[in-house]
Amino acid sequence: MSAIPAAADVLAPDVEVLDLPEVAERLSLPVTRVHQLLxxxxxxxxxxxxxLxxxxxFLAAGGVVKGLPGTITVLRDSGYSTEEILRWLFTDDDTLPGxxxxxxxxxRGREVKRRAQAMGF
Known part of the structure; x- marks a missing residue:
């Protein structure tokens, strides 16, 4: 079994976070499945x-926010690290807005994914 990838603490302290058992509870999954999602x-x-x-x-009613896994994949394929992806996802962009x-x-996932793809070039 491979290690669970994790970034250093790069997000602002006011960003609400959940430990893995809380994530599992919200997704109605065993914590081992959350490990696999990571x-x-x-x-x-x-x-x-x-x-961790x-x-x-990252969570919405019924699961992971729509479009998030695809956006992560696009950015990873473009060479971005977990830390860089987390920072980007939580950095204000006046043109989105937010x-x-x-x-x-x-x-507005289509616009986010388009921007992620453009960052790879």
Missing amino acids: RDGQLLAERRNGV VVPAD TPIEALRGD
């Missing part, structure tokens, strides 16, 4: 105070 790049985690946590904004994760949650 290994597969469907979710991202950071290590905050020694604990996932941003709460952050890319807010845009994904607001059903």
Whole structure:
């Protein structure tokens, strides 16, 4: 079994995060399935105070925010690290407006993915 990938603590302290058992509970999955989602790049985690946590904004009613796994894949394929992806998802962009994760949650995923693809060039 491979290690669970995690970024350093790169997000602002006010970003709400959930530990892995909380993520599992919200997704109605066993925690081992959450580990697999992290290994597969469907979710991202950071290590905050020694604990693996996932941003709460990555979860929506019924699952992972639509478009997030694809956006992560596009950015990873372009060579971005987990830390860089997390920073980008939570950085304000006046042209969206808001952050890319807010845009994904607001059903503007197509624009977020287009921007992610453009960053790879």
